[in-house]
Amino acid sequence: MLDLMAESREGVSENSPLRYHISLVELLAACAEGKNVYTEIKCTSLLPLEDVVKVVTHEDCITEVKTAYVNFVNHCYVDTEVEMKEIYTSNHIWNLFEDFTVDMARVCNKRESRLSDPVLEKYIVNVVLDTINAFFSSPFSENSTSLQTHHTIVIQLLQSCVRLLDCQWLQQQHKVQVDGCIRTLCMTAKSRSIVVPPELESYIKQMTTSSYNTLPRSNPQYKSASRSSRPISSSNPWDYKNIIDKLQDVINTLEDRLKPLVNAELSVLVDVLHQPELLFLEGTDVRRRCESGSFISKLIQHTKALMSSEEKLCIKVLKTLQEMLIRTLDFDEKGLSLRKVLLQNYLYQNRKNDLPELAAAGGEQERDWASVVAIQCRLDREGGTKLFTDLVMSSKNDKIFQESIQLAICLLEGGNTEIQNSFYKLMMGDNKSEKFFKVLHDRMKEAQTDIKATVSVNVGEMTHKANQKEPNNGPGDLLLLNQGESIAPIAGPPAQPAGEQREVEMEMGPAVTIMKPILRFLQLLCENHNLDLQGYKEAPNAYIATQGPMVHTVGDFWDMVWQEKSSIIVMVTRLKENDVKCEPYWPLPRYDIEKVTEEKMEEHQKDDEEETRRFSRFVIRLKDCQEKHGFTVTDMEVQLASECRLVRHYWFTSWPDHHIPECITSLLRLVEEVEVYRKSLESSFSSQPTSGLQAGLGPVIVHCSAGIGRTGCFIASSICCQQLRETAQVDILETVCRLRLDRGGMIQTVEQYQFLYATLAKYSCQLQQNQV
Structure with a gap:
């Protein structure tokens, strides 16, 4: 950059790389000039303030570069619709102001003693003064504590502006701009009680007592007034901002008046597309085809074709399909009257008596x-679910993608299990699941990247200020966390108004806001009210995955065992690894106490009490204990009041946390033995006497420490082994996905997922050898 500026000291040529760089910076500034919040934040992430100031304040920086960079700062950091905190919390802007005073001093020298520099003069008059005026007239600068700290720079800027006003070369139209900047600095000095030199005191009094139209900074109209009061260059006599504001007011008024009528027309269009058979006479062939659903089917098929050729029409059709499902007839009396006329003309020509009832449907009422559900199922039968999945996987248009997700939400709203089944069969039948969910995954990654790119707050400055504050935070204060963590209030903040919430969503950008409907769709898709999608291979409630009991949860654990009538507990963790993983919740044999628990179990080493213990309201008696290759099998009797039940406990100890078992064979033996014992209980349950000691047929309880990693591996291995035995086929991905729908995080690491494949490969070889 320095070399390029040195080469361009006599002027920047049109074909030089520096001219291209300057044009790009000017383009960014032009993008942000339209008061687009998202564009402003995006531009600031591309060109940080610190880099801008570093270039502008360098002694070798040429005027052309300064003009482009300072203009960028003005539109992207200063003259913005939202507060860019970095401009008010850091020292960068004040370093820039110091450089302004140096350049202003250069142009204030007598022309006889310096060469004429029109580029520098234009930079001062058109860029520097506008930036100073915008900064000190901004309502965001009122809360800036750095202004008091840098009061000397404020005085220097005021002195430089006064000197500039006395320059002979300054044209009359430019003097108006200098005068406006002096007024702004005078008002700032007065409001902040900044002491000014005596020679400027009279000038300040003259400015503050003049007939200048000002508003207090607390006035909500101050910001717009301060901007509109900026002098207009003679070369551009039209106040375009004011014209645009007035035109926008006209547009808003027309929208408010015509919106109910437009909504009424659109509501009738939905009725026509929903019941096109009403357009034709009864008994005609066209009417019969419409009643059979052929029209809706063709409409849905045509919508996918519109994706590449007519994107806007595709979006309108998607919105219309949504309206069929979730009707929002919100319009006034004029809208109701228009709807009534249109319905009479198109759909109900011979049924006038029904019109008042139909028109009344525009009011708010309880949803039927x-x-x-009937409309949801009809659209699904005609291809609505397939349309949604195809558009999500194929469309490159963000708006089509968003409306497709909204259509899926409308199809699933209310807990429609038939739509859930349809989506599940569609994903598994054509093997679309991986491609479909990869699209959603990529969208989430894009949102994460976008959030990181739009961070506009100088975290270092905020952290420094936070360290200077008192440690006692008041209610509602925020905790500043590391990158990647969330920022949460210590105490509940007041509810955010809907308008502010919409503004926040607009600031986040489309890549982030699309996450809300995506997550809502996934929530509706995975809601566990569909009995057809519960359980595994038609074995509902086959397993319970849980955390390892701790001191305060042992009683709750046995309550669960008793309530669910479970007779099998599989434990795939040690009691203690690096720290305590699980509390001993059953009476350990004497030889196991010293082996696995050491000092933790000293309290249980009593003469004759190791084999019977009380846990909460349950009495547990040790009946038998067998050491097998890699695991221990313990039979125990659980007594509550006068009722006793048998429970078998399997303890697999050779499986470290977050890792894989030391031996696949031992795990397969455990899986097989648990399955054999479970089947033996089922076969003997019908012939078991009703009195005396008995075992329940409840779910198999599996736990490790957290109940997701090793627990998930064991349950997945059991399910997939059963699939191999019964069908000679296995779908590991489907099983893991289903497990994760029921309990998040099942199978924690890639290593565990790979081990699952290795386990099933070995089990498949064993099955083949047994068949031979």
């Missing part, structure tokens, strides 16, 4: 979920 029975009819909604």
